Amino acid sequence: MRTHPGTTRTSRLLGSLLLVAAAGVSSFAAAPAPSGRAEPPLTPLGRIVPAPMRVEAGGEGYEITARTRIRAATPEERRAGEYLAKVLRPSTGYRLPLTDRAGGDGIRLRISAEPRNKALGAEGYRVLSTRGSLTITSWTGAGLFHGVQTVRQQLPAAVEKRTGQRGPWRIAGGTITDMPRYGYRSTMLDVARHFFTVDQVKRYIDQAALYKMNKLHLHLSDDQGWRIAVDSWPRLATYGGSTQVGGGAGGHYTKAQYKEIVAYAAARHMKVVPEIDMPGHTNAALASYAELNCDGVAPPLYTGTAVGFSSLCVKKDVTYDFVDDVIRELAAMTPGEYLHIGGDEAHSTSHEDFTAFMARVQPLVAEYGKTVLGWHQLTGAKPAEGAVAQYWGYDRTGAAERERVVNAAKNGTRLVLSPADRSYLDMKYTKDTPLGLDWAGFVEVRRSYDWDPATYLPGVPADAVMGVEAPLWTETLSTSAHLEHMAFPRLPGIAELGWSPAATHDWEAYRTRLAAQAPRWDALGIGYHRSPQVPWPAR
Numbered sequence: 001m002r003t004h005p006g007t008t009r010t011s012r013l014l015g016s017l018l019l020v021a022a023a024g025v026s027s028f029a030a031a032p033a034p035s036g037r038a039e040p041p042l043t044p045l046g047r048i049v050p051a052p053m054r055v056e057a058g059g060e061g062y063e064i065t066a067r068t069r070i071r072a073a074t075p076e077e078r079r080a081g082e083y084l085a086k087v088l089r090p091s092t093g094y095r096l097p098l099t100d101r102a103g104g105d106g107i108r109l110r111i112s113a114e115p116r117n118k119a120l121g122a123e124g125y126r127v128l129s130t131r132g133s134l135t136i137t138s139w140t141g142a143g144l145f146h147g148v149q150t151v152r153q154q155l156p157a158a159v160e161k162r163t164g165q166r167g168p169w170r171i172a173g174g175t176i177t178d179m180p181r182y183g184y185r186s187t188m189l190d191v192a193r194h195f196f197t198v199d200q201v202k203r204y205i206d207q208a209a210l211y212k213m214n215k216l217h218l219h220l221s222d223d224q225g226w227r228i229a230v231d232s233w234p235r236l237a238t239y240g241g242s243t244q245v246g247g248g249a250g251g252h253y254t255k256a257q258y259k260e261i262v263a264y265a266a267a268r269h270m271k272v273v274p275e276i277d278m279p280g281h282t283n284a285a286l287a288s289y290a291e292l293n294c295d296g297v298a299p300p301l302y303t304g305t306a307v308g309f310s311s312l313c314v315k316k317d318v319t320y321d322f323v324d325d326v327i328r329e330l331a332a333m334t335p336g337e338y339l340h341i342g343g344d345e346a347h348s349t350s351h352e353d354f355t356a357f358m359a360r361v362q363p364l365v366a367e368y369g370k371t372v373l374g375w376h377q378l379t380g381a382k383p384a385e386g387a388v389a390q391y392w393g394y395d396r397t398g399a400a401e402r403e404r405v406v407n408a409a410k411n412g413t414r415l416v417l418s419p420a421d422r423s424y425l426d427m428k429y430t431k432d433t434p435l436g437l438d439w440a441g442f443v444e445v446r447r448s449y450d451w452d453p454a455t456y457l458p459g460v461p462a463d464a465v466m467g468v469e470a471p472l473w474t475e476t477l478s479t480s481a482h483l484e485h486m487a488f489p490r491l492p493g494i495a496e497l498g499w500s501p502a503a504t505h506d507w508e509a510y511r512t513r514l515a516a517q518a519p520r521w522d523a524l525g526i527g528y529h530r531s532p533q534v535p536w537p538a539r
Contacts, residue, residue, distance in 0.1 A: 040156035045129070045172040048153040049492045049513050050212060050499035052178040059173030062107075062134040064088065064155075069106040070098045076141035077109040079267070084109075084148045091158055091165045108135040109144055117143075123214070123269075124179030127151060129171045142269040146212050150176060153210075157519035182453070184416055184467030185498030186215035186273065187425075187491060189483075192222035192284075193305070194244050194474040195251040196483075202264050203480055207487070207526065209268040211495035216265050217273040217340060217469060223283035223302045223310055227252045228274070232325040233289065240284035240301075245475055247303045258333055266335065273373060274330050277342030278323065279349050279357045283310040291318050305475045308347030314357045324364050331368035338388065339365050344375035355381040362387065373416070376401075379408035388414045388466060391457065394421035394440045406457060409464040417453050418469040423494050425486050426473040429529055435476050436486055445514070445531045449493035450507050470494035481527050488521060488528035489514055511535065 046055030072081035078098060084107070085096045096107075117126070117139040125138040125147035136147035154172065158165040187208045189201065196204075205216060220227045226240035229252060241252035253261070262272045282292075283302045290298035294313040302310075312319050331339060341361055346354050358374075358381035365372045365384075372378075372387040379389050380401075391405055409415055420440035421427065427443040428436040454462045470491050477483055492514060497505075515535045521528050522539075530536050 039168060040158065042170055042172055043154050043156075043516070045154070045174045046176055047513055047516060048150055049510075049517060050496035051501075051504040051510070051513065052150065052176045053501050053504075054177040055174065056177075057172060057174035059129070060131040061173030062129045062131065062171045064092060064094065064096075064107070064134075064167075064169040064171075066094050068094060068096055069103070070096055070109065071101065071103055071106050072098055072109040073100040073102070074111055076111055077144065079141060080136070080144040080148055081107075081109050083145065083267075084151070087148075087152060088159060088169075090162045091160065092167065092169055093164045105132050106134075108133055110135065110137045111139065111141065111144065112137055113139060120177070120179040123183070123212075124177075125150070126178070127154075127176040129154075129173050129175075131173070134171060142214070145209075145269045146178070149210055149212055150178065153517075153520070157523045160520055160523035180212070180499045181501055182465070182467035182498045184215060184469075185213050185495060186217050186416065186467065186469035187213050187487075187494075188217035188219060188275075188418075188469055188471035190219040190222070190472060190474040191227050192219050192225045192244075192277075192474075194248070194478040195225060195227060195241070196474075196480075197251070198253070198257050198260055200480050200483075201261050204483060204487075205261075205265050205268060205270060207484070207524075208491065208495070209270060211492045212499050213495055214270050215273055215336075215338075215469070216270050217275060217471070218261075219275045219277065219471075219473075221276050221278075221284060222281045223307070224304075225250050225252075226284040226288065228258055228330065229254050230326055230329050231255075232329065233322060235288040236285055236326075240288035243301050243303055244478075245303055245305060246478075248478070255329075255333060262334065271336035271338075272334060273336060273338045273340055274334055275340035275342055275373075276326055276330065277340075277344070278361070279312040279314060279354065280308060280310055280344070280346035281342060282312050285312070285322075286310060289322070291316075292322060308345045311346060311348040311353075312357070314349065314353040320360055320364075323361055327361075327364050327370075328368050331365075331370050334370070337371050338373045339368075339370040340373045340390075341365065341378075342375060343377045343381075344392070346377065351380070358382070376405050376415075379404045379413060383408055383413045385412070386414075388416060390416045390418055390469065392418050392420050392424070392471070394419055402457065406459040409457075409460040413464070414466045415457075415460065415464055416466050416469050417456055418471050419451070419456065422448055422451050423468065423470045423490075424473065425470050425490055426475070426477065429531060433529075435482055437473070437475060443490070445489055445493065445529075445533050446507055446511075448490040449497070449510060451497070452502060452505065453497055454502065468494055468498045484527045485529055488526055489517070489531060489534060492517065 045057040070081040072078045125143040128135040226236040229237045237252035244250040362384040376391040
């Protein structure tokens with residue numbers, strides 16, 4: 001068991017509460033199944049991913065029927081109610097009308113500023129399942145939404161199908177009280193190496209939202225492609241975005257399409273964190289505009305997978321006109337507080353130039369109302385006040401590099417942790433995995449899950465860790481099926497590290513809960529890696 005500040009009480013109660021949960025489930029008074037048909041098994045209260053903070057099982061629990069109404073009065077409550085209804089209606093076949101009338105029955109969605117709800121923070125929630133009603137309470141719309149994801153997982157997996165299914169649709173009795181360990185829980189999708197359409201990005205957003213992720217980091221530019229329209233530099237998208245790894249057609253998002261992605265994520269209480277990687281990883285930009293090169297000569301477009309060979313010309317004033325324009329236009333389209341400026345693998349930029357570049361670019365981010373987020377190489381320069389460094393090192397990362405990150409954290413730079421040999425979803429599971437890379441090693445499900453963000457980097461103050469991220473790089477991935485095979489089952493584990501109390505961290509318990517997700521993924525059409533480390537149910 002691991003603990004961290006604020007979880008001592010949870011730690012003491014956890015074992016007994018889980019036993020109570022199991023005992024409470026066994027007392028559920030199930031109605032007899034129709035002749036010749038077995039009921040779907042009832043999911044024990046709290047046997048979900050991420051593991052909830054506190055579970056108090058008991059009582060008969062709630063059954064969704066043709067008479068069920070969803071009671072939601074305020075706009076935020078109705079938004080959560082409409083989302084839940086869209087999930088439930090196709091499979092159950094029930095109307096599930098929304099009503100703003102108060103009542104003691106049905107599914108009740110409540111935003112309440114009572115002290116006990118505010119104590120759960122901006123994303124916490126409470127689910128109460130009784131014979132007469134199912135109530136989700138939170139202080140915020142985000143909390144209600146996360147509570148809805150919990151309710152989804154408590155229902156039979158067939159609820160996720162888009163065609164009519166047989167019930168019953170029961171939820172075990174008792175109370176779940178939950179809140180996140182970290183406020184920053186992210187996944188990253190690289191759309192630069194291979195381009196993914198708006199609909200493909202939306203599909204990935206939905207998959208991450210099911211596990212309570214609240215950030216989508218979009219890697220929008222790299223050597224192989226520039227994926228966002230910039231009015232002041234139009235060839236970035238039309239020419240720089242015209243290809244991808246392997247020489248395919250590539251693509252880019254118009255501003256309207258980018259805003260569509262941002263809005264779709266926001267409706268699922270996820271904020272988009274856009275990344276323009278610089279000063280390296282910039283061949284697509286250099287190919288688009290010759291003046292960004294020190295010699296004034298544009299290189300050809302690049303469709304390979306090497307890194308570290310490109311660099312903006314740090315000493316040219318036009319470089320900062322370019323950066324200013326890009327940041328200004330991107331910031332105007334992005335409601336979230338963070339803008340990622342990359343900074344990794346700038347091998348063709350001298351240390352002096354790298355430091356000078358970051359000193360000029362970080363204030364531009366602040367000028368347009370955003371907070372700097374950069375890969376941990378930012379700590380090799382001077383991080384701006386309030387800046388966040390994203391650590392992507394791994395076991396073989398040198399001591400000097402780690403020390404720079406630790407010292408920066410001690411001096412106030414906050415960290416997001418995405419160690420490559422733990423949370424990079426594009427790493428092969430084993431040597432036989434047909435997709436992915438292996439430069440950080442093989443990353444099976446247990447290795448991806450079995451680490452603690454609070455202690456991963458010795459010497460980093462616990463309060464410097466903002467959260468975790470699961471990056472998905474796409475040098476070898478070009479379809480949604482590819483994304484899903486590499487993300488599942490590892491993405492839920494990183495989500496749990498970001499959400500669940502440290503006291504719940506237990507591989508043996510987790511692998512059982514993870515295995516129970518498989519029928520849900522089957523129902524959702526998510527292809528996944530059936531790791532031998534997980535006791536998957538028979539198909």
